[in-house]
Every structure is written in C-alpha cells, then in structure tokens.
Amino acid sequence: MKIIIGIPTYNRSESLIRRLHEIKSFSDKIAGVVVCDNSENINNEAKSFCESTTNWFYYKNVVNIGGGANFLRLVELAQNGTHLWWRGDDDPITPEQVEAVINSGITNKELLLLKPENSPVFKGKGIYEFSLNFKEINPFGWLSMVILPLETAKKSLRFGYWGVYTGWANVTLILGMFRVDAEMAFQVVPFEFKKGDFREIGQAEGQWWALFNTCIKNFAVTADMIPDKTIRRIYLKQWRRTQRYSLPKSLLRGRLGIGKQEIITWKTLSPLLSFDNLNKVPLFFVLYFLSKLPRFIPRILVAFWSRNKSAETLKKMDLSYLTSDLTIGQRYKILKECMNPEIASTFL
Numbered sequence: 001m002k003i004i005i006g007i008p009t010y011n012r013s014e015s016l017i018r019r020l021h022e023i024k025s026f027s028d029k030i031a032g033v034v035v036c037d038n039s040e041n042i043n044n045e046a047k048s049f050c051e052s053t054t055n056w057f058y059y060k061n062v063v064n065i066g067g068g069a070n071f072l073r074l075v076e077l078a079q080n081g082t083h084l085w086w087r088g089d090d091d092p093i094t095p096e097q098v099e100a101v102i103n104s105g106i107t108n109k110e111l112l113l114l115k116p117e118n119s120p121v122f123k124g125k126g127i128y129e130f131s132l133n134f135k136e137i138n139p140f141g142w143l144s145m146v147i148l149p150l151e152t153a154k155k156s157l158r159f160g161y162w163g164v165y166t167g168w169a170n171v172t173l174i175l176g177m178f179r180v181d182a183e184m185a186f187q188v189v190p191f192e193f194k195k196g197d198f199r200e201i202g203q204a205e206g207q208w209w210a211l212f213n214t215c216i217k218n219f220a221v222t223a224d225m226i227p228d229k230t231i232r233r234i235y236l237k238q239w240r241r242t243q244r245y246s247l248p249k250s251l252l253r254g255r256l257g258i259g260k261q262e263i264i265t266w267k268t269l270s271p272l273l274s275f276d277n278l279n280k281v282p283l284f285f286v287l288y289f290l291s292k293l294p295r296f297i298p299r300i301l302v303a304f305w306s307r308n309k310s311a312e313t314l315k316k317m318d319l320s321y322l323t324s325d326l327t328i329g330q331r332y333k334i335l336k337e338c339m340n341p342e343i344a345s346t347f348l
Contacts, residue, residue, distance in 0.1 A: 001108070002031035003101065003147070004081035006074035008067065009089040010038040013045070016089045020049050026098050031081040032056060036073050038064045055080070068169030071143065072160045075153045075173070082108045084148045086170065091144040100191040101147055111174065111186040112147040115139050122188040127178035131231050134238030136188050141171050141219070148174075155180045159225060166221045167214040175225040213268055216243075220271035240274055264288055296336075303331035 005023055009016045016035070023033055032055030037043055042060045050056040059077060061070070071086060078084045085101065087093055097114065104121075106112050115122075115136070122136040130137055139145040159176020163169045178184055219239070226232040269288060306314060306322040314320045322331050 001083060001102070001106065002081040003029075003083050003085050004032045004034060004078045004150070005030055005085045005087055005093075006034045006036070006078055007087050007089055008036050008038070008070040008074060008143075009043075009046075010064070010067070010070070011040070012089045013039070013043050016043060016046050017049070019087065019089055019091075019093060020046060022093050024053070026095055027053065029098055029102060032078075034074055034077050035059065036070050036077065037061060038066070038070050040064075066164065068164040068167065069161070071170050072157055072164075072173065075148065075150070075157060075160070078150055081150055083112070084150050084153060086143045086146050086148070088144045093144075096191055100189050104187055104189050106147075106187055107185070109149045109152060109181065109184065111149060111177070111184060113137060113140050113186065113188045114145040114147075115188050115190045116145075116192075117190050118192055119190045121190070123185070125185045126183050127175070127226060127228075128231055128234070130178065130186060131226070131235035131238060134235070135242055137186070138239075138242050139188070140174055141168065143170055146170065146174070148177075149184070152177050152181050152184065163222060163225065166218040168219055168222050171219070171222045172225045175222060179225075179227070216271050217268050236271075237274075240272055243272055299332055299335040302335060303328045306331060 007016065007019060020033070020035075023030070027033075033050065033053070034056075035046060035050060035058045037046070037058065037060045039060075043058070047058040047060075050058040057077070059073075061073070065073065074086065075084060083106075100114060101112065104112055116139070122133065124130060124133060124137075153173065156173055156176040156179070159179065160169045160173030162176075163172025166172065220236060223232045223236050223239075226235055266288070302319070302322075306319060307324075307328060311320065311324075314322055321334065326334070
C-alpha cells in the first residue's frame with residue numbers, strides 16, 4: 001500500500017503549513033504529497049516546503065476551479081501510489097489516523113473509509129452492500145475520511161465531474177467507482193480522536209458551506225449516479241434514516257443564533273420528507289416555520305420547550321447546555337448570548 005496524501009486548499013495558508021509539518025513527521029510511511037491550491041496567490045512557503053521534500057508537489061491552479069473540481073484534480077495529479085488519501089486543509093492529521101490506515105491491510109483496489117467512532121471494522125463489497133449499510137459508510141462524504149484506490153478513481157473521474165454542480169463531486173466519484181468496478185471491496189476502519197483533532201478552522205476563516213441547500217437537496221441528487229432504481233431507493237432510504245436529527249438540529253442552531261443563517265424552503269427540506277422519516281415530519285414543519293420568524297421567537301419557544309426535556313433529547317439537539325436547574329429566563333439569556341461565537345463556545 002503506497003499512500004499519497006492529497007490536500008485541496010483555498011486561502012488557508014497557515015492551516016496548510018500546519019498540515020505539511022504534521023505529515024512531515026511521518027513522511028517515511030507515505031509515498032508522497034500533492035497540494036492543489038485554488039488561492040488567488042501562490043503560497044511560496046508551501047511551494048518551497050514541497051520542493052524540498054522528495055515526491056512532494058505543489059500545484060497552483062491558474063484560476064479558482066472550485067472545491068469539487070479541485071478534489072478531482074488531485075486524483076488526476078497523483079502518481080506512483082496505490083491510494084490517494086484526501087485531506088482537508090483544516091483537518092489536523094495525527095499518527096493514530098495514519099496507523100489505522102496502514103494497519104487496515106487493504107488491497108490495491110479496495111476503498112478505505114475512516115470512522116471517528118470506537119466500533120468494529122466493517123467490510124463490504126459492491127454498491128448494494130455500500131448503500132444498504134449507509135450508517136456504517138456515512139463518513140464517505142467527509143473528505144478527510146476517504147482513501148481512494150487510485151487506479152479505479154482515475155478511471156471514474158467523469159462521474160466525479162458530473163457531480164461537481166451538486167457540491168458533492170467526492171461522493172459521485174465514489175459512487176461512480178462502483179460503475180467501473182462493480183465488485184469493489186471497501187472497509188470502514190474506526191479510530192479514536194480527541195476533541196480538537198478535526199475542524200480547527202472556524203467559519204470566519206473559510207468559505208461558509210451552504211449546509212441545507214447542499215447537504216439536503218443536493219446530496220439527494222447524488223443518488224442519480226446509481227443506475228439501478230432499486231439500489232437508488234435503498235441508498236436514499238438509508239441516507240434519510242441517518243439524517244433524522246443531525247440536519248434539523250443544525251437549522252435550529254442557526255435560528256437560535258449559533259452559526260450562519262440559511263434560507264430554508266420546502267424544496268430544501270423535501271428530500272427528507274418520506275414515509276421512512278414520517279415520525280420526524282412534524283419536526284421538519286416546525287423548523288420550516290421557525291426559519292421564517294425573528295430569532296427571539298425561536299429562543300423563547302426553545303427556552304420553554306427545554307424545561308422538561310430529558311438530557312438525552314437535549315443532547316441530540318445540541319442543546320445539552322440548557323440544563324434542568326436553569327430557569328426559563330436563564331435559558332433564554334444563554335440562547336441570546338450564543339449569538340456571539342466566543343460566548344457560544346463556553347456553552348457548547
């Protein structure tokens with residue numbers, strides 16, 4: 001197994017340099033590094049860093065080709081390796097993750113996914129098993145969790161480019177790889193990481209991602225990459241089951257002032273409205289109407305709603321800081337103060 005680490009980057013110079021230093025500490029365990037830069041200007045420090053290390057390469061795109069195309073550009077540029085490990089420039093890379101990859105023992109044509117949970121290794125083969133076990137393979141949308149069999153990925157680039165417009169070029173590339181190799185095997189390998197090991201960059205430092213428009217409406221479109229209608233339905237059904245709380249709670253956080261707001265429409269939420277999620281439909285309706293109200297109204301409603309909710313329910317909605325010993329007024333004050341990201345971090 002010869003791992004090439006591919007880093008797509010855009011206007012995060014300091015973060016990129018930190019990644020390169022981290023990788024340097026275990027450079028003897030990998031085959032090389034490729035950096036593909038969408039920034040306005042050449043990162044001379046990163047360029048010099050790569051030029052001083054064997055099999056490390058820095059490429060500066062002439063223009064900003066967009067995130068998805070930049071991911072795929074790394075696949076095009078990677079050479080002399082069996083696998084390409086996508087790594088976000090904002091995701092610290094640790095020796096523990098590297099060991100998890102090296103110890104996986106995957107073959108040259110096998111897809112590897114990392115999962116940030118302490119759970120057994122999961123193995124499968126083919127698009128049917130991949131779709132049926134969405135709960136296990138769901139990290140495949142997270143760039144830094146994917147280690148691609150390079151030969152198959154290169155043959156599947158046209159499918160990835162089809163998915164650029166959805167914001168999920170990485171997902172459609174992986175789904176397309178099953179069209180090139182119908183029996184492609186995959187593994188999901190868990191590893192443990194400490195708080196702070198991931199996402200060191202806040203929204204203020206990087207381009208904000210349209211969570212609901214991309215993660216709900218556009219992700220559902222990735223299913224079109226699967227030609228078999230039965231498997232396509234399984235893929236969407238299993239995906240919906242994994243999203244019952246995670247996306248609606250993000251909307252709630254936005255309405256309370258934690259994070260950037262996004263315009264929500266019926267078209268945005270409709271991919272999640274199905275018989276599979278029937279018990280959550282009322283929640284989606286409530287969240288839709290909350291998205292149309294001034295922020296102080298959702299805060300008042302949540303302050304009242306949370307007073308008799310279990311710790312487990314509050315945790316699911318990322319509201320565990322609204323503990324039972326607080327008055328309604330105190331809860332409202334906390335929600336109001338969460339408008340300030342620095343204050344919010346003391347509650348979250």
